[in-house]
Amino acid sequence: MTPRRTEMLGLSAEDTRRAADILAAGGLVAFPTETVYGLGADATKDAAVAAIYAAKGRPSFNPLIVHLQDVAAVARYCEVSPEAARLAATFWPGALTLVLPLRRDAGISRLVTAGLDTLAVRVPDSSVAQALLRAFGGPVAAPSANPSGRISPTSAAHVRAGLDGRIDAIVDGGTCAVGVESTIVGFDGGATLLRAGGIPAEAIEACLGGPLGRAVEATDNPVSPGQLLSHYAPRGAVRLGATTVEPGEVLLGFGHVEGALLNLSLNGDLTEAAANLFAMLHQLDQMGAEHIAVSPVPNHGLGTAINDRLTRAAAPRD
Ligand code: TXA
Numbered sequence: 001m002t003p004r005r006t007e008m009l010g011l012s013a014e015d016t017r018r019a020a021d022i023l024a025a026g027g028l029v030a031f032p033t034e035t036v037y038g039l040g041a042d043a044t045k046d047a048a049v050a051a052i053y054a055a056k057g058r059p060s061f062n063p064l065i066v067h068l069q070d071v072a073a074v075a076r077y078c079e080v081s082p083e084a085a086r087l088a089a090t091f092w093p094g095a096l097t098l099v100l101p102l103r104r105d106a107g108i109s110r111l112v113t114a115g116l117d118t119l120a121v122r123v124p125d126s127s128v129a130q131a132l133l134r135a136f137g138g139p140v141a142a143p144s145a146n147p148s149g150r151i152s153p154t155s156a157a158h159v160r161a162g163l164d165g166r167i168d169a170i171v172d173g174g175t176c177a178v179g180v181e182s183t184i185v186g187f188d189g190g191a192t193l194l195r196a197g198g199i200p201a202e203a204i205e206a207c208l209g210g211p212l213g214r215a216v217e218a219t220d221n222p223v224s225p226g227q228l229l230s231h232y233a234p235r236g237a238v239r240l241g242a243t244t245v246e247p248g249e250v251l252l253g254f255g256h257v258e259g260a261l262l263n264l265s266l267n268g269d270l271t272e273a274a275a276n277l278f279a280m281l282h283q284l285d286q287m288g289a290e291h292i293a294v295s296p297v298p299n300h301g302l303g304t305a306i307n308d309r310l311t312r313a314a315a316p317r318d
């Protein structure tokens with residue numbers, strides 16, 4: 001791909017307009033959401049969406065999430081069942097993605113859905129994302145703004161480190177509050193958890209009044225390609241559930257543990273740990289850590305999403 005000059009944009013009305021104009025012209029703009037930074041493009045333009053795949057080096061079978069301003073906009077592109085509407089009313093704007101039947105006349109590029117007849121949609125809560133969506137006025141396809149298979153970005157500096165010279169602009173909106181990607185729920189044969197994320201599954205089950213189905217284990221031919229095993233990976237090898245530190249390892253701690261170089265949350269707070277997770281993995285990368293041990297993290301609430309990302313970080317690489 002041809003190198004591009006990557007503009008750094010702030011939060012002024014002028015810069016927001018500039019970011020929206022770049023999207024309208026078919027360009028690529030990274031922007032903050034409350035979960036992670038997204039790499040946005042006009043979801044109706046094939047060439048713009050193809051450029052996302054090229055900039056990330058992403059396998060082309062991996063479909064993208066479309067970001068919209070509100071549930072009314074979502075209903076223009078998708079069929080919203082009563083069950084989906086209930087989740088939307090409770091959790092949007094927020095860290096929940098719904099996979100819904102795509103309307104035939106929606107005008108969404110087939111590169112966004114990778115040919116599926118469903119569309120993943122999300123209404124983000126971040127005021128910066130909302131301002132950009134309002135200024136642009138259309139559907140914005142946006143995967144996380146990192147090279148494919150690498151750690152997701154939770155700051156503009158992370159985006160720049162991964163994609164400088166490959167995208168048109170980065171909107172710097174500071175650090176992402178949630179820090180892990182959205183929870184993804186599909187409705188094929190009943191509400192199903194396709195990816196653990198920023199909204200705990202327990203909260204979604206409480207809203208639905210029953211258990212979520214669970215998608216099959218990670219494979220190379222995934223239902224939701226966020227299930228690809230090696231993903232979110234730092235450069236060093238990762239060992240999970242560590243209660244000791246071996247020679248040559250650095251410890252990424254959780255709670256009151258001895259000898260941790262970095263600690264996801266000294267108080268054992270899962271919300272704080274989620275917000276720190278990717279930033280600390282980026283930090284370990286920058287330090288050149290070759291062997292990373294990670295303390296056990298409880299597997300409930302946001303801990304499920306944290307363990308999911310850590311398991312992928314620890315998975316065998318190609
Ligand atoms: O928090 C987030 O979700 C962030 C921010 C930027 O919104 N986005 C994000 O996008 O994590 P990405 O592309 O890294 O992950 C999208 C996930 C992938 O696992 C993809 O396979 C799944 O959504 N997905 C997209 N469309 C789908 C569909 N029609 N059916 C099933 N899974 C789908």
Ligand code: MG
Nearest residue numbers: 143144145152
């Ligand atoms: Mg991603």
